Amino acid sequence: MMHDFHYEEGELYCEQVRVSDIAERVGTPFYLYSYQTFTEHLLKLQKAFRAAKPLICFSMKANSNLAVLRALVGKGAGLDIVSGGELFRARKAGCAPSKIVYAGVGKTDAEIEAAIRTGILLFNVESIQELDRIGRLARKLNRKVKVSLRVNPNVDPDTHEHIATGGAESKFGLDFDTVRLIFMRQEKYPNLAISGIHVHIGSQIVKGTPFVKAFRKVLIFLTHLEQEGYRIQYLNLGGGLGIIYSDERPQTAEQFAKQVLPLFQKKKYKLILEPGRFIAGNSGVFVSRVIYIKPTKVKNFAIIDGGMNDLIRPALYDSFHDVWPLRQTRSGEKQTYDVVGPICESGDFLAKNRKIQKLQSGDLLAFASAGAYGFSMASNYNARPRPAEVMVRGGRFAIVRRREIYSDLVRGERIPSWVRYK
Ligand code: LLP
Numbered sequence: 001m002m003h004d005f006h007y008e009e010g011e012l013y014c015e016q017v018r019v020s021d022i023a024e025r026v027g028t029p030f031y032l033y034s035y036q037t038f039t040e041h042l043l044k045l046q047k048a049f050r051a052a053k054p055l056i057c058f059s060m061k062a063n064s065n066l067a068v069l070r071a072l073v074g075k076g077a078g079l080d081i082v083s084g085g086e087l088f089r090a091r092k093a094g095c096a097p098s099k100i101v102y103a104g105v106g107k108t109d110a111e112i113e114a115a116i117r118t119g120i121l122l123f124n125v126e127s128i129q130e131l132d133r134i135g136r137l138a139r140k141l142n143r144k145v146k147v148s149l150r151v152n153p154n155v156d157p158d159t160h161e162h163i164a165t166g167g168a169e170s171k172f173g174l175d176f177d178t179v180r181l182i183f184m185r186q187e188k189y190p191n192l193a194i195s196g197i198h199v200h201i202g203s204q205i206v207k208g209t210p211f212v213k214a215f216r217k218v219l220i221f222l223t224h225l226e227q228e229g230y231r232i233q234y235l236n237l238g239g240g241l242g243i244i245y246s247d248e249r250p251q252t253a254e255q256f257a258k259q260v261l262p263l264f265q266k267k268k269y270k271l272i273l274e275p276g277r278f279i280a281g282n283s284g285v286f287v288s289r290v291i292y293i294k295p296t297k298v299k300n301f302a303i304i305d306g307g308m309n310d311l312i313r314p315a316l317y318d319s320f321h322d323v324w325p326l327r328q329t330r331s332g333e334k335q336t337y338d339v340v341g342p343i344c345e346s347g348d349f350l351a352k353n354r355k356i357q358k359l360q361s362g363d364l365l366a367f368a369s370a371g372a373y374g375f376s377m378a379s380n381y382n383a384r385p386r387p388a389e390v391m392v393r394g395g396r397f398a399i400v401r402r403r404e405i406y407s408d409l410v411r412g413e414r415i416p417s418w419v420r421y422k
Contacts, residue, residue: 001040002244002282003034003037003282003283004034004036004037004040005019005034005037005285005324005366005368007328010327010328010329010330011326011327011328012324012325012326012327012366014032014034014285014392014397015034015035015036015392015393015394015395016392016394016395017392017395017396017397019032019285019287019326019364019366020326020327020364022287022390022392022397023287023289023326023364026388026390026399026403027388027403028287028288028289028305028306028364028387029286029287029288029289029304029305029306029310029387030286030287030387030388030389030390030403031284031285031286031287031370031371031374031375031387031388031389031390032284032285032286032287032366032389032390032391032392033063033065033067033068033283033284033371033389033390033391033392033400034283034284034391034392034393035071035391035392035393035394036393036394037282037283037371038068038071038072038279038280038283038371039071039072039075041253041278041279041280041282041283042056042058042072042075042076042077042279043075044252044253044254045253045257045273045275045278045279046075046076047253047254048252048253048254048256048257048258049253049257049261049271049273051261052261052264052271054270054271054272054273055078055099055121055270055271055272055273056076056077056078056272056273056275057077057078057079057080057099057100057101057272057273057274058072058077058078058079058080058274058275058276058279058280059079059080059239059274059275059276059277060079060080060081060086060089060090060276061080061082061086061276061373061376062276062277062279062280062281062371062372062373062376063276063280063283063284063371063372063373063374063375063376064086064089064376065375065389065391065400065401066089066092066093066400067389067391067398067400068280068391068400069089069090069093069095070093070094071391072279073093073094073095073099077099078095078096078099078100078101078121078272079093079095079099079100079101080100080101080102080103080239080274080276081100081101081102081103081120082102082103082104083104083111084108084110084111084114084115087100087102087111087114087115087118087120091118097118097119097120097121098119098120098121099121100115100118100120100121101120101121101122101123101124101148101198101236101272101274102115102120102122102123102124103124103126103150103198103200103274104124104126105126105127105130105171105172107123107130107133107134109133109137112133112134112137113137113141116134116137116138116141116143116145117141121146122146122147122148122195122196122198122234122236122272123145123146123147123148124147124148124149124150124198124236125147125148125149125150125174126150126172126173126174127174128174128178128182131147131149131182131189131192134147134192135188135189135190135191135192138191138192139190139191143191144191144192144193145191145192145193146192146193146195146196146234147192147193147194147195147196148194148195148196148197148198148232148234148236149174149179149182149194149196149197149198150172150173150174150197150198150199150200151173151174151175151176151179151197151198151199151218151221152165152168152170152172152173152174152175153176153199153201153213153214153217153218154168154175154217155201155210155213155214155217156210157201157202157203157205157210157240158205158207158209158210159202159203159204159205159206159242160204160317162316162317165200165201165202165203172200173198173199173200176217176221179197179221180221180224180225180228182194183225183228183230184228186230194232195232195233195234196232196233196234196235196236196272197218197221197222197232197234197235197236198236198238198272199214199215199218199236199237199238200236200237200238200239200240200274201214201238201240202240203239203240203242203276203277204240204242204243204277205240205241205242206242206248206249206250206251207250207251208251208255208256208259208260211237211240211256211259211260212259212260212263215237215260215263216263218235219263219264219267222235222267232269233269233270234269234270234271234272235264235267235269235270235271235272236271236272236273236274237260237271237272237273237274238273238274239273239274239275239276239277239278240275241253241256241275241277241278242277242278243277243278243281243282243369243372244282244369245281245319245320245321245322245368245369246320246322253278276372276373277372277373279372280371280372281369281371281372282368282369282371283371283372284369284370284371284372284374285324285366285367285368285369285370285371286306286310286311286321286350286366286367286370286374286387287306287326287364287365287366287367288304288305288306288310288350288364288365288367289304289305289362289363289364289365290302290303290304290359290360290361290362290363290364290365291303291304291305291342291361292361293359293360293361299336299337299338299353300335300336300337300338301337301338301339301340302337302338302339302340302356302359302365303340303341303342304339304340304341304342304350304365305341305342306341306350306367306387307340307341307342307343307348307350307382307384308341308343308345308347308348308349308350308381309341309343309378309379309380309381309382309384309386310341310374310375310378310384310386310387311350311367311370311374311377311378312377312378312379313370313373313374313377314349314350314351314352315345315347315348315349316377320351321350321351321367321368321369321370322367322368322369323339323350323351323354323356323365323366323367323368324365324366324367324368325356325357325359325363325364325365325366326363326364326365326366327363327364328357329357329358331358332357333357333358334355334356334357334358335355335356335357335358335359336353336354336355336356337351337354337356337359338351338352338353338354339351339352339354339356339365342382342384343381343382343384344382350367351367375387375389375401380404380409383409385403385404385405385406385408385409386403386404386408387403387404388401388402388403389401
């Protein structure tokens, strides 16, 4: 089962809850998550990789709602973080420090210190400058800190250019020569234990080939390192597993594990995985209401109360999110629409040129596969309060983040006296 959203007698359900009932209670727009789908996808990976018992660190940039994190952490997941803010959220969600890994090219002193004090498992280091910085701060705090080095294997992940990260041109990671040099100069870092290698080549990768290519390169490199007497404990294979948005045919967790596990059979590495989209993508939808139908001479616009500030992926990556009416019409008569938001930009669309059932003002629509990089990328652009987030489990639902109100919009702002008075 890909997810727990389905139709019953023409009505969209999330698990056992009718989505339109939630819309009536909560208002629109909102994000809706299925507890079952979230945890099931984690379980699928855990099962597929059971032979290796990896630490699966959910990449929380995909969805950092506390209830989501708590659900996954409760099922044994760790978390992959990229900022001090994510560290804060991870701790609030009850994630053990020993299951937190920290990536990103621009970690600041304050963020590094906070993570050292928390006692996270590993820093995924992306430059020599960062390594020096962590070494210095570890000495200052009198700690021994475990780091893994992110290598950039220079392979093409065959995905959207904005989410490809493993090419030589990218800002991420270190080339193999530099990584080797760091191992040779380990004694320069008495407060660091260089314990692992990290590799993440990009996102929404639907075929196994780029992964296998990258992992093979890493393995060959590691074999050379071992011949030179350098050992690692952790091998972090990153995230990047693609999902179905429309007609993709991505590898399943089982297929992925079957391709990947044999590579490392004879090795004793503790494997780490950092999936984000695979776990979150199909676990959530974005629900919005049609305000106007605006026919023009060339097309029909369905103008809805959700916009690019709520779900930016179509504007940013031209991404496809299937449109599911909350109530299917009996006639089934279809029409082609551009489904657009109220934001003052032509890039503000959620679906373009889409054949959907005939719509009218007041109709409710769900945009599928919005559980990953949906709310987490939402903004207040056009002074729009960010939407509510709701979670369903079985026959129950709860608001897991209340809709923002206008006072949230100006929280923290002040007008200095020299602006106020002439
Ligand atoms: N690990 C690292 C180091 C990452 O940079 C990322 C994602 C992940 C893991 C998780 O990747 P995933 O399993 O979700 O593919 N906003 C874009 C996606 C950006 C991905 C950034 N890095 C989107 O909406 O498609």
